[in-house]
Amino acid sequence: MRFIHMSDLHIGKIVNRLSMEEDQEYILGKIIEKTEQLKPDAVVIAGDVYDKASPSSKAVSMFDDFLFALSKLGTKIFIISGNHDSAERTAYASRLLSRSNVFVSPVYNGKIEPITLSDEYGEVNFYLLPFIKPAIVRNLFKNEDIADYNDTVKTAVAHMNVDTSKRNVLVMHQFLTDAKLSGSEERSIGGSENIDASIVEMFDYVALGHIHRAQSVSSKNIRYSGAPLKYSFDEVGTQKSICLVELKNKSEFSYEKIELEPLRDMRVIRGSFEEIINKTDDKKDDYIKIILTDESDIPDAAKKIRAVYPNFMLLSYDNKRTRKISSVKKDERITKMEPIEVIDNIFEEQNGKKQSEKQRKLSQELIKEIWG
């Protein structure tokens, strides 16, 4: 059984006020190409198809095209909703779509029926678990004690009644403990959302979504495919990919990273303004974050830079001043200045000389009188 595992398309995402639609369209096209080449049995999209619960019309039509193109290739397609998607909207027409070999996870109702594919080794059960929050599961299983995300997924998995004699693939969109973030994930506000990898160990492969950096967690078969595009400058320097997984016998599992080249890369350029303006050796339409090392601000820096790099996204300075700012820690208790010191300082600043003996004595007397 060979299938492609991808996730976190975030179609329609806007990064630093620039729309990524064009790049997404390009990369989706590239994925279609690769799929055509590789001819897998299935394609798994592990959540966050869209960036918003109500995506823009362009986004919807882009995914529509993508899905159609994929289905034309004849592979089975598995989709779950992520934390950015609206579970209900994703599940729209899912029952109809299943007739066309596109299997979308329905809104979680406590029971998950796996979709079974067969190959020469037997059956493979695909369990599609959409993104769930504790409240949902708590509502469905009122007797169970569900305190956090960990309990949530544990309960959900328990109710799947997995037959471990067969090969089982879980498609899930959650945050696992020890996974490395990449800076563009949206964290849940107000709670601990991580779950333990041990809960899903029984599956032969866990196709994860949610983290945008491709990585395995705890064991090789529990894997995030990562997002197909870089969505934050923290990911600069990494290579984006999708995953081709091969399941032979029960414990035979291998995977391959299929690399993706984007239309426009995300890069960080650092240097003085002069250097940057005069650089000639790189792609000018990439998404750039520019760090200027000049000591003083360049007037109209942004405008001038945009003339050279039309898609530049962020501009910041790294000089003495900025270093000073960042060095102020939040909780640092700055020692309070004694009143007499304050007066010394202001006197020196305004008059260019120190207080005389008598003046200082008078100041101290008054200070004693007032402050006690």
Added chain:
Amino acid sequence: MRPVYIEISAFGPYAGKVCVEFDRMGEEGLFLVAGDTGAGKTTVFDAISFALFGLPSGNDRQPKMLRSMYAEPSVPTYVYLEFVCRGKLYKVKRNPAYDRPKLRGEGVTTESAAVELILPDGSIIANSNMDEANKKITEIIGVDREQFSKIAMIAQGEFRDFLLKDSKDKIEIMRKLFRTENYEIFQNKLKDLRSETARNCEDLKKTILIPLKNIGCDEKNEYYAELLNLKNILDDKDKTPPAEKFADLAEKIISEDAKKLEELSKSETDAKNKMDKAEKELEARKNLADAETKLNEAEKQLTDLNKKQAELKEKKEAAEKQKPKETELTGTIATEREKLKNYDELDDVDENIKKTDKKIKECEDNKKKAEKSVEDANEQLKAVKEEFDRIKNAGEEAAKLKNKVIEIKNSIEDLSNLKKYAKSTQDAEKIANVETDNYLCAKTDADKAREKYNIAYRNFLDAQAGILATQLLKAEAETGEKQRCPVCGSLEHPHPAELSQSAVTGEELDELEEKKKSAEKNESEKSKYSGEKKAEFTKEKEKFEELASKFPDFAFTYNDSNLISEEIENKNSEKSELEKQLKTCENNKKRAKEIDEEERQKLEEKIKTETDNKNEFENHLSGLKSHLGGLINQKTRVLSKLDYDSKEKAKEHINALESELKKLSDAIEDAVKAYETNKNAVSEASGRVEELRKSKTELAGKCDETLAKTATNILESEKQATEELLSEIDEKKDKIKNRNTLNINAVNEIRDISVQLAKDEEEYVYIKELCDTVNGNIGSGKDKIKLETYVQMIYFERVLERANQRFIEMSGGQYEFVRREVLTDARKQGGLDINIIDHYNGTERDVKTLSGGESFLASLSLALGLSDEVQSEAGGVCIESMFIDEGFGTLDETSLGKAVEVLDSLASNNTLIGIISHVAELKNRIERRLIIKKEKSGGSSIELESDL
């Protein structure tokens, strides 16, 4: 301050009671308050703010607006808040003033604002101490409402407040937050000290002028010109008085004067000695001269006295010869005194005469009065008699009139009856006529009916044949058999009668007959009735004519109602006339009776009595007159006995005699006395003469022999000259002494004051410097920065530093706060204005140029920075929660994401942050939510949702 539990009742849009358990949201993290517009989201924050400070969160609503309009009148308005501060639980319940219906009786009463605070140890600060409770709460939390609204509760629409305020306003807020007032006090104290010192210097400068002016110098003195010069300088106010020079000069003058003084003293002593000697001699000479004069005088006096003595002796002897006359006079006086007694009798008689006169007069008056009364009474009697004659006959007349009245009344009655009869007659006539008409109608009807019936009967008869014929034919047609003719019995009917169209059936005929009968009945009835009415009419008429016969003059007919009425009128007026007359008559009759019975009698009696009185008085009068005659005789008799006419004259005479006697005695006495006195004086005078002779001889021996040669006048002039010289010297000495004292004092004073002045001026210099520095008054060109502002600037920069950390992040590295250094207006206090550095184009510009969303991010960062800085100060303030009301709607996707990230990182630091927003994305991202719904029935409800 972190809220744990809140209960809101009848507050804002909440009609009933709603409660929120904040502790279910945990001790830290973000939570969202979402709901429909107007559901009550801001009200939750208002409630928290109100419970703590008595004021809602923004500046738009007033506490008296807080009662819910949807609430039942019986539901009370209050907010109950439990909050934790530094680990301890406090409970506060507060309600605003509002009107509610009375518990007993009708009407509305005002529930006054009240607050109740329960401290962790259980003690309660209740209602009556609203100020105390408020103060305590401010103490517990560490900030007052102003500060709270800047750093912990950022109300809707007010987040730009702090960002855009003037430096002046910011100074106020910073002062409250960072307690910099002490620096202001320091400034003010220095100011006071400076003015005090300045004043002292001025005073001293003025004081020193006095002694300077006091320095004096003799005009001939060599230093005089110099002194004048220096004094001129004093007048020039710009120059400082050269006190030292003055002092030195003065000392020189002083020493000179001292020398002079010595000289003068010496010459004084010499002159004095000379003068003494001269004086003594002159005195002795004077005394001698005096003594001689006195002696001469005394001798003269003696001679005079002796002369007088001889005179006086003579006089004495003459006086003694008068003595016998004295005795005579005394005798005469005694006799006259005896005679006085006789005058008393005269007085008595006089009095009696007066009394009798008076009595006589009285009696005459009374007599006259009585006479007059009699006259009056007679006249009255006459009048009454006349009246009586006139109305004697009143009674008879009255009777006559009465009869007449009765007559007229009767005739009036008759007339009215007549009128009635006339009317009834008329009526009867009318009815009779009507009935006659009716009868005629009925008759006509009956005739018509009769005719109709007759015609119909004829027809009927005529038609019988036709009917029979028709019936016959019909029967034949029906049965098909021939029928016999009922008349002739034939079976053949060659010519059946035809039924005429206007055939009348038997029934119709019967009908008509009925009708005819009823019409005839009607007719006869009516005829009878009309006859009756006519008879009635005749009867009435007869009745009328009978009565009318009583008035043959008028010939009334029953149609003359008007005339009758007229006549009635006339009679009525006649009647009233007569009645009036009758009344007068009756009155007269009464009067006549009165007169007869009473009045006449009374008057006659009166006349009698008065006449009697008159006679009495006449008698009395004659008696008195005779008495008077007797008394007059008596008086004449007494008078003849006396010498004088009256007692007074006798007394006068006696007094005259007495005074004569006195004169005489006195004269004698005086003469004797004078003689004796003079004798004494003579002896005295001779003794004195002897004495004086003796002393003269003595004094002559005392005169000085050395000076015997110098004539007295020369001595005198010498003495005078010396005297003059002495006084001159004295004067000069005095002048010099005075000047000296003044100068010495002046010099001392000058020295003292100069020292003090120098010290003070030095002090002033350094105090002024310090004061100016601290009060921001260092000349021009330097920033006008006061000490307090300087301190605040330091804090402010720190605040901006902290704020920048967040602001740079939230604006994607584009914006940064910086404190404005250059003063926009050198007159205004500056120092706390904020500029923005835009890194994207490297410019610095005013913070007011930011867009709405950007200023929200700026204000949020600033609030966070401010809150951080306040808390990092020596922990008076502990902000464990923060509330942000709206503002997120102004942000785009990217900024919103960044802002929420910043808040999230803040929240995970033991802070509970509440956000009100209806941005849909936040609902998805924030997992704990308070959903506020507007109920259809009015009022709102709160639900806590959590995805965890």
